[in-house]
Amino acid sequence: MDQTDISAPVEHDRAVFPDGLMLDCGTVLAPVEIAYRTYGVLSPDRNNAILVCHALTGDQYLAETHPVTGRKGWWDRMVGPGKPIDTNRFFVICSNVLGGCMGSTGPRSPRPSAIGAQDDSGAAPVAEPWGTDFPPITIRDMVRAQNALVRHLGIERLFAVVGGSMGGMQVLEWAATYPDMVFAAVPIATAPFHSAQNIAFNEVSRQAIFADPEWHGGRYWEVGAVPARGLAVARMMAHITYLSEEALTRKFGRRVRRESMPPATPCTVAEPQSLSLFGEIFEVESYLRHQGSSFVRRFDANSYLTITRAMDWMDLGAEHDGDYGGPFAGTRTRFCVISFSSDWLFPTSQSRILVRALNRAAANVSFVEIESDKGHDAFLLDEPDFDRTVRGFLSGAAEHAGLECSVAKAEGIRGDGVVLP
Numbered sequence: 420m421d422q423t424d425i426s427a428p429v430e431h432d433r434a435v436f437p438d439g440l441m442l443d444c445g446t447v448l449a450p451v452e453i454a455y456r457t458y459g460v461l462s463p464d465r466n467n468a469i470l471v472c473h474a475l476t477g478d479q480y481l482a483e484t485h486p487v488t489g490r491k492g493w494w495d496r497m498v499g500p501g502k503p504i505d506t507n508r509f510f511v512i513c514s515n516v517l518g519g520c521m522g523s524t525g526p527r528s529p530r531p532s533a534i535g536a537q538d539d540s541g542a543a544p545v546a547e548p549w550g551t552d553f554p555p556i557t558i559r560d561m562v563r564a565q566n567a568l569v570r571h572l573g574i575e576r577l578f579a580v581v582g583g584s585m586g587g588m589q590v591l592e593w594a595a596t597y598p599d600m601v602f603a604a605v606p607i608a609t610a611p612f613h614s615a616q617n618i619a620f621n622e623v624s625r626q627a628i629f630a631d632p633e634w635h636g637g638r639y640w641e642v643g644a645v646p647a648r649g650l651a652v653a654r655m656m657a658h659i660t661y662l663s664e665e666a667l668t669r670k671f672g673r674r675v676r677r678e679s680m681p682p683a684t685p686c687t688v689a690e691p692q693s694l695s696l697f698g699e700i701f702e703v704e705s706y707l708r709h710q711g712s713s714f715v716r717r718f719d720a721n722s723y724l725t726i727t728r729a730m731d732w733m734d735l736g737a738e739h740d741g742d743y744g745g746p747f748a749g750t751r752t753r754f755c756v757i758s759f760s761s762d763w764l765f766p767t768s769q770s771r772i773l774v775r776a777l778n779r780a781a782a783n784v785s786f787v788e789i790e791s792d793k794g795h796d797a798f799l800l801d802e803p804d805f806d807r808t809v810r811g812f813l814s815g816a817a818e819h820a821g822l823e824c825s826v827a828k829a830e831g832i833r834g835d836g837v838v839l840p
């Protein structure tokens with residue numbers, strides 16, 4: 420059993436922006452705190468920084484033991500000394516997105532107007548969280564917050580921005596919004612818009628949360644509840660979209676769980692009527708329940724709603740008459756667009772739309788479709804071709820940028836964010 424407990428007190432490294440940020444919705448959100456981690460060493464020229472953007476439910480702990488779950492970082496395979504994103508060479512930054520629940524300002528953060536409110540009893544004021552009153556945010560708002568963090572770290576230009584899925588959407592927003600700050604961009608398993616099908620999946624997830632009796636209109640903390648069943652169902656449904664038919668078949672096929680069988684029943688269901696209708700019968704059901712229940716221990720329902728909505732709003736063509744190339748006109752950023760052949764959530768066809776748009780904008784772009792049967796989340800898994808692509812592209816781009824081979828011994832900012840004397 421996973422020991423995750425999202426309510427456990429954890430001190431995250433944070434940058435605080437008291438004046439906050441102007442959001443796309445027109446609201447100033449203040450203060451804003453962004454929780455982040457860094458790995459590697461910032462070169463004296465401050466030109467070797469790579470920002471890694473996480474996906475929907477990821478966070479800043481990409482290459483170290485997670486302080487809440489106790490598990491390896493979600494991209495431990497990719498980021499570290501000698502790894503495809505080589506921390507002997509690059510200074511890697513990863514922050515929890517605005518709206519998240521791992522230390523950055525989000526629906527679980529105290530609502531400023533509520534801080535300091537004191538009742539007649541004289542008891543210490545209890546800070547009420549934003550909950551569903553948290554303002555709607557966009558992927559561009561997340562990127563604005565990251566921009567504030569990058570500048571806070573004294574970096575004026577990123578060598579690269581890299582990310583998969585929703586992280587890839589942030590990569591594209593970076594290149595579109597701050598073109599002069601991004602030398603190279605690696606959008607992975609993503610698209611410049613959220614498709615109708617993906618908005619539909621998100622809506623089913625949200626409705627599952629709303630249907631949970633413990634939802635309490637989004638003010639579940641007031642009664643000490645968590646809409647765990649709704650959130651788990653949301654994750655179960657979403658998790659199917661992160662895999663592929665081949666992957667599920669390879670992992671589980673039609674295997675039936677022995678413990679749900681009457682004694683001495685063979686592992687094929689000869690008499691299905693003798694089994695419990697609603698127990699865990701097929702292995703794939705048990706797997707999904709496990710994915711759902713472990714998720715609710717590490718994620719907040721209001722954050723899930725906020726972030727899924729931010730993805731839905733993603734449409735880089737919206738301000739350019741539907742032309743996804745419009746935001747990249749005149750760009751000097753080098754792009755490496757990567758898709759996976761079995762990804763049906765962000766299929767290769769959507770990457771091709773992006774590549775064509777970048778070509779229209781005369782951008783420097785390369786495109787790789789990785790053959791994989793692992794589905795959308797292949798970028799989180801062991802895919803040697805993918806690793807080689809990322810490593811090769813970053814090395815080539817580093818040569819063009821004139822980066823030194825190794826900055827491991829250079830003075831600058833250490834991986835834990837401390838400025839060295």
Ligand SMILES: CC(=O)SCCNC(=O)CCNC(=O)[C@H](O)C(C)(C)COP(=O)(O)OP(=O)(O)OC[C@H]1O[C@@H](n2cnc3c(N)ncnc32)[C@H](O)[C@@H]1OP(=O)(O)O
Binds near residue numbers: 583670705707713800
């Ligand atoms: C980019 C980012 O920001 S990262 C985002 C946040 N992180 C994630 O989304 C990670 C969560 N996602 C996953 O784990 C995804 O399943 C994947 C696709 C990335 C991982 O794939 P794999 O390594 O192949 O793991 P797999 O999907 O088989 O799941 C393994 C888990 O299922 C459990 N499991 C496997 N079979 C069964 C079964 N029949 N019944 C119950 N549980 C089962 C395993 O015990 C294991 O549990 P654990 O994770 O608690 O140790």
Ligand SMILES: N[C@@H](CCO)C(=O)O
Binds near residue numbers: 477585661795
């Ligand atoms: N599994 C990913 C989602 C899509 O990549 C996450 O939970 O963030």
